[in-house]
Amino acid sequence: MFPAPCERPRRRPLTPSSLPRPPSASPRSALQVSLSVWRALFMREALSRVSSQRFGWVWLLLQPVVHIALLMLLFSTLRQRTLAGADFALFLALGLLGYQLFTNTAQRSASALAANRGLLAYRQVLPVDTVLVRAVVEGSLQLLVGLALLSGAALFRFDVLPHDPLLALEAYLLLWLFGSGLGLALSVGYALVPEIEKIMGFVFMPLYFASGVLFSPAAMPARLQEWLLYNPIVHGLELGRAAFFPGYHLVQGLSAGYLASFGLAFWLLGLALHRRFAIQVAAQ
């Protein structure tokens, strides 16, 4: 047998404080580290979003344009050109842009963790960082897509300037807030219970039809309106349209506060989940 090994060093060598340190040794504050991680992740995400496929930028713009063009083709043969006091092409475009802002932010930030798992090999990068940064990247990207699309429409003499810019800002900001909050919460869900991702696929699909992208809730029967108003996205999309079209016919009971409380509640839930399950989410 060998002698019982000791647990501690028997002889303490030089303490680190007695050694000269290089000037850069002063540790960065937690906030400084977070800021540099966010900056680095932002650049990385933006870069891979536009350069992972050939003509990345073109696809980003082409997707909503083709979507709207197809819908226009379909609907212009079926019904009249204006709806509830709004030009139908613009009506569709605003609905689709708002809806995309919500779903893309939610879905892409929810999957941010899986896409960036390799980067957790650096202790500076926390799981929640990847989700937050992706939500911001996706929001900025959708903003650019929206601006490009509306500028394009202006060339074709559409009246694309909102008559109430603040309301437009509020509506789309709140849609982003809700999307990113949902993404935050879902990202933890996806990591802990992978089945949630499959279930969410079923949820997002009918959401498109229940959010009033294709129709104005004002044109729906009263009982259906009541149900539609439970969906916070309807509130965002309708307020967004009201900000653009002066005489837009709104249903009773639309409220920015309703959408905002969903957004804040999901942010709170998402951050709390990231905090509570930090170890489980980072593992794997």
Added chain:
Amino acid sequence: MIELRDVHKRYRTTHGAGRWVLKGITLDIPAQRSVGLLGANGEGKSTLLRLIGGIDTPTKGKVVRHCRTSWPLGLAGGLQSALTGRQNATFVCRIHGQEADIPEKLAFIADFAEIGAAFDEPIKTYSSGMQARLKFAMSMAFDFEVYLVDELTSVGDAAFRKKARAAFNQLADRSSVIMVSHGESTLREFCESGIWLRDGHAHWFDKLDDALAHYKESIHT
């Protein structure tokens, strides 16, 4: 110095909590002291290195780093496959707060890694040897006080291994390593002290030779 205080670790498995890999490790790893981590497979050497590196959290207890510590070199991950080597290197510079020195660091990394034009190709086109070169070069670009190394010297071709050794030896006066390796000669070359892991407990030895002796005796009995 790196303080380990009553560090416990177990992993979650598909059927509940797994066995305890580390059962209460209390150690001070002095700065300026290179240490080899010894132990049979599955004794938690890599787990301990991940905990020291801060990329995993102890189930119980805590780890405090009083010096600038590298990420664990040689472990999988750390590179984004869709981005180029240059973009990955830029990312690592940014998260280490070296925004201002990026051009300088990139030049160093490109030069050290010796992967030529592949530096501007996506990581997914790299061989495992090229990835190892890039990761090693990235870690050499920052002056860490402690380098965490997991079987690093087993990667890359002979020429690069030689270069890596030379670089490490050059660092030796201001940095130290904490190293996991099964290669006795590698350990002897870089480490003065040893930690022997067995049954979830850590045993510290001032002399690496003592640690090696105990480790070898334990596998022969």
